[in-house]
Amino acid sequence: MRRTLQPVHLHRDPALKSLPFDDIRLILRAADSLIAVGGRSLLTRVLRGSQARDVLAHGLETNPAFGAYKHLSDEEVLIRIDWTIFHHYLRVEYAGRLPVLVYTADGWAIECEQYADEIVAGFDSLLAQAQRPYDMLYLKDRHRGIIFRVLEKIRDTRDCKYLPLLEDWAKIDYQKVRAEIRSVMRSLVDDRAFIR
Structure with missing residues (x-):
């Protein structure tokens, strides 16, 4: 005999019209x-x-x-x-x-953006505190959507300070991620050459 699942009873407060x-x-x-x-x-x-x-x-x-x-x-x-x-x-x-x-898709989009911001902020503190080689293994098995969003954010900064970190990261990650890292590195180098 199968048991039926009890539905989850959600609490709705009529006074809470929106959430910041x-x-x-x-x-x-x-x-x-x-x-x-x-x-x-x-x-x-x-x-x-x-x-x-x-x-x-x-x-x-x-x-x-x-x-x-x-x-x-x-x-x-x-x-x-x-x-x-x-x-x-x-x-x-x-x-x-x-x-x-x-x-949901909307919730994941917000969390992906937020998590990517946290990773880039972590890069900034890593660059300020640590010496090369940078330990980038913690990123190796992360969700690829987040990783690509992090790389987009780095590309958008147009800041070459991330190049050493990207070089060390490219040594340890998977082929598709390495290809995207190299693309971001080329963009940063091209931007630096264009600015001069």
Whole structure:
């Protein structure tokens, strides 16, 4: 005999007409660590900064948005999460009988952009603090859409300071990514020659 899945009951607050874009980004950033793994309750605990066993077991205390809503109640946080579901930034899917959160196309586009910005900011601090060779292995198995967006952002800066970092990155990544890295490097060198 098959069990029917219980639908997830979302909370809608009529007083919450819209959510500031920064809050949407914050919720999507917090959700990144538990996409297809956890649901609304776990996301609520992450945003409230809970030290619950399931939060710590998954290492979610290192999430950049951990504790961002510690001043709000569970109900208030859940209403904000549900708002992002109602407005198609996140959706609930089932992994077996467990309801888990996944990005929608709109939610993923925002998170991809936000994550690419974080990586480029990390490059800036890496260039300011470290010496060559730069350890770029942490980027090797990242989502290719994010990686290509990072490379677009570097190309758009037209700043040659990224060349040493790109050279070290090209040594360790896959062929398609290496080809795009070389293309960005050529663009930066061409821009530098054009400016002079």
